[in-house]
Amino acid sequence: MGDTTRPPEGDTTRPPEGDTTRPPDPGGLPVLGNVHELASDALGFYERRSAEHGGVVRYDVFGTESYLVTDPEAIGQILVADHDRFVKGEMPREQLGGLLGDGLFLAEGEAWREQRTAIRSAFFRERVAAHGDAMVERARETAASWEDGGVVDLHAAATEYAFAVLAESLLGSDIERERETVRAAAEAITDRFDMRRPTSFLPEWLPTPTNRRYRRRLDALRETIRDLVAERRAAGPPADPGAADDLLGTLVAAAELGALDDELVDNAVTFLFAGHETSALGLTYALYCLADAPEFQARVHAEVASLGADPTPADLRECPTLTAAVDEALRLYPPVHSFFREPTEPVSLGGYRVPAGVVLTLSPWAVHRDGRWWDDPETYRPERWLRETEDGGVVHGDDRPGPATGERPEHAYFPFGGGPRHCVGMRFARQELRLAIGTLLRRVRLEPVTAELSVQASANARPDGPVRVRVHARDEWSSCDPDGPSDTR
Numbered sequence: 215m216g217d218t219t220r221p222p223e224g225d226t227t228r229p230p231e232g233d234t235t236r237p238p239d240p241g242g243l244p245v246l247g248n249v250h251e252l253a254s255d256a257l258g259f260y261e262r263r264s265a266e267h268g269g270v271v272r273y274d275v276f277g278t279e280s281y282l283v284t285d286p287e288a289i290g291q292i293l294v295a296d297h298d299r300f301v302k303g304e305m306p307r308e309q310l311g312g313l314l315g316d317g318l319f320l321a322e323g324e325a326w327r328e329q330r331t332a333i334r335s336a337f338f339r340e341r342v343a344a345h346g347d348a349m350v351e352r353a354r355e356t357a358a359s360w361e362d363g364g365v366v367d368l369h370a371a372a373t374e375y376a377f378a379v380l381a382e383s384l385l386g387s388d389i390e391r392e393r394e395t396v397r398a399a400a401e402a403i404t405d406r407f408d409m410r411r412p413t414s415f416l417p418e419w420l421p422t423p424t425n426r427r428y429r430r431r432l433d434a435l436r437e438t439i440r441d442l443v444a445e446r447r448a449a450g451p452p453a454d455p456g457a458a459d460d461l462l463g464t465l466v467a468a469a470e471l472g473a474l475d476d477e478l479v480d481n482a483v484t485f486l487f488a489g490h491e492t493s494a495l496g497l498t499y500a501l502y503c504l505a506d507a508p509e510f511q512a513r514v515h516a517e518v519a520s521l522g523a524d525p526t527p528a529d530l531r532e533c534p535t536l537t538a539a540v541d542e543a544l545r546l547y548p549p550v551h552s553f554f555r556e557p558t559e560p561v562s563l564g565g566y567r568v569p570a571g572v573v574l575t576l577s578p579w580a581v582h583r584d585g586r587w588w589d590d591p592e593t594y595r596p597e598r599w600l601r602e603t604e605d606g607g608v609v610h611g612d613d614r615p616g617p618a619t620g621e622r623p624e625h626a627y628f629p630f631g632g633g634p635r636h637c638v639g640m641r642f643a644r645q646e647l648r649l650a651i652g653t654l655l656r657r658v659r660l661e662p663v664t665a666e667l668s669v670q671a672s673a674n675a676r677p678d679g680p681v682r683v684r685v686h687a688r689d690e691w692s693s694c695d696p697d698g699p700s701d702t703r
Contacts, residue, residue, distance in 0.1 A: 237281055237566045239272040247274025249412050256409040256671035257551060260284070260580040270564040275415050278305065280573040281563075284580045286587065286623035288563040292555050292576065293625070293633035303556030305573045310673075312418045313403065313432060313487065315480030318638065326635075329477060332468035334638060336384070336461045342641045345383040346527025349646050352378045353653035362687035365663055367680040369498045373400075376494040379646060384461040384489055385442070385482065392438045399435040400491060402428045407673040439482045461485055489639060492549040495674055496647050498681055500543035502667055503594040504651070505660035505683045510596055514539050515659070518652040530652040531645060534610035538599035540647045541610075544629040546594050547667075548578040551675040553631055578628055579675060587626035659686040 240263070242248040251259045252275070260282060263271050269285025283289060292300050301322050314320050318329045335341070356375050360366055377396065381389045389396070405411075406418075406428040418425055443466060451458065451466040458464040462482060469478045504511040517535045518525065530536065553576040561568050568574070583591045589598070601611040630637040637643070663682035670678040 235565065235567050237270045237272050237564075237568065238267045240267055242274050245276065246412075247276060247278075249275055249415055252415070252671075253410050253412050257579050257669065257675065260552075260575070260577045261583060264577070264580045264584065268564070270566050270568070275573075278573060279569075280575060281568060282575050282577060282580070283563065284577055284584065285564040286581060286625040289576050289581070289625040289628065290623070290632070291563065292574065293553075293628070293631060293635070296561070297633045297635065299559060299561060300555040300557055300574070302554060303571075303573060305556070306554045309407070309418070312429065314484050316477045317480030317484040318477075319484050319488075321477070325477075329481065330638065333461075333464065333481065336458070336464040337638050337642055339641065342645055343527070345379075345642070346531075346645060346649055348382045349379055349649040350527055350530070350653050352382070353650045354657075356650075357654050357657040360658060360685045360687075362685065365682050365684050367682055368501050369494065369677050369681045372497040372501070373490070373494040375650060376490050376497065376646070379493070380486065380489045383642075384485060386446075386460050386462050389438075389442065389486075395431075395434050395438050396486065396490065399431045400487070402431040403487065403491075404672045404676060409671040435486075436479055436483060439479050439486070443478060443482070485639070488637075489642070491674055493643050493646055495547075495549035495676065496540075496544060496643065497650055498677065499547035499549075499667075500540055500647060500651055501654070501660060502662065502664070502681050502683065503543050503546065504539055504655070505662045507594055507596075508661075510535075510539065511655065511660065514651070515655045518656050525652075527645075527649055530649050533648070533652060534600060534608050535596075536648055536652050537610045538596040539651065540644065541599050542594055542596035545582045545588070545627060546592075547669065547675060548582055548629040549674045550629065550631075551579040551671055552577050576628075581626055581628070584626070587622050657687065659688055660684070661686065 243250060248259070252273075259273075263273065263282050264284040269283065269288060271282050273280050273282055283292065302320055307320055310320060316325070318326065318333060321329055352375055355378075356371060360371075377393065378390075402424075405424050409415075411424070418428070442462065446462060446466045447470075451463060451470055453470075454467065458467050465478050465481055504514065513535050514533075517533050518530060521529045521533075555574045555576065556572065557568060557570050557574070559570050561570075563574075581587070585591050589595075599610055600608045603609055625632060630640040630643075661684040663684050664680065667681065668678040669675050
């Protein structure tokens with residue numbers, strides 16, 4: 215991973231006095247820097263930079279000095295060990311401030327701690343578990359809407375499913391009537407941050423057609439959220455945020471107590487976008503990967519079918535093969551392709567001196583596909599997450615020994631970030647994916663129609679076009695012999 219020389223014993227995160235060792239700078243074009251390479255293929259650019267130049271390497275965006283960080287040890291230092299020396303920084307605020315405002319995602323310091331404290335009760339284990347029945351029921355409705363032998367666009371179907379779950383579980387059923395407003399805003403957000411457009415790296419205030427449409431649709435979305443908040447307030451929110459039925463109720467109750475009044479709408483928009491978009495992407499990729507891996511799809515079906523006619527959400531959450539299918543999809547296709555931080559002081563990362571204030575890009579996409587940490591990294595291989603037990607069963611467990619290192623670093627896998635600022639909705643998202651996939655595969659077998667999955671970098675890693683599969687209905691309570699004709703392509 216390039217020069218791995220470490221600073222002297224003591225505080226290894228502060229560069230030694232006089233240290234001028236800087237990360238490699240493979241160069242770029244005048245003014246543009248590396249924008250042309252990012253616009254051509256941002257995800258491939260991250261992979262190539264990491265493979266060719268190591269775990270910390272410089273790149274440049276219109277004169278903004280940036281560093282790609284794919285060294286798992288350095289990522290752990292940034293997110294966990296020395297998280298207080300890093301902030302989200304100006305670049306994410308300039309790019310995302312119009313969308314997320316001063317909500318939890320961009321807040322810093324005491325403002326972030328107050329918001330996190332106010333919001334986290336909505337994502338306690340027992341609160342998340344209580345949403346399981348709704349997740350299962352919505353998945354049953356989705357399966358029932360699919361025709362036997364028909365072709366389904368997984369991304370479109372997963373987006374509808376994720377929105378329905380979000381409406382019922384987090385923001386309240388009133389958001390259902392605003393589906394078109396949310397859809398239009400999501401489309402504008404995707405266009406605004408599509409990294410294939412060089413203009414996506416420019417400030418939001420520039421009056422390009424894409425930016426004007428983005429601001430117009432975002433204003434409509436915010437107005438919708440304000441109306442919902444007003445209705446909740448008029449109905450009388452609970453006195454205790456922890457007693458609210460959903461996330462919006464938690465936010466309104468916290469605002470009534472003065473905890474996040476100014477940030478209420480910002481946080482509602484944050485969770486609407488994050489809960490709607492990233493969950494839909496995770497479900498899309500997991501289902502497509504299973505469609506393209508018929509033998510493992512059969513194993514998942516056998517596992518969930520063995521639970522009987524009426525499995526509970528708790529039953530589905532405890533399925534190791536199902537969990538492995540989800541974890542491997544999030545490895546190969548992490549919906550959040552990049553996290554950003556800025557050091558508040560000069561630091562040493564991977565043996566290099568990194569100045570304060572530069573943009574650090576932490577890329578799950580590149581790390582998750584790095585052959586130093588993963589055998590056959592470009593292949594969907596969920597078996598890597600399973601271990602056999604002495605009695606011949608399987609349990610979920612990361613095959614931590616790596617192909618070259620003997621021990622895979624902890625942050626070679628971080629689809630939800632890490633440290634104090636890890637995704638607060640991680641438990642909700644993982645439950646949603648397991649329950650949706652388990653419920654769907656009890657009822658249908660999927661066969662790929664889209665021959666090759668192509669992904670583009672926008673605000674998230676999105677499919678570059680429809681993701682089509684053919685649906686084959688089956689008896690959801692069949693014994694499901696994985697070698698039988700009903701489970702082969």
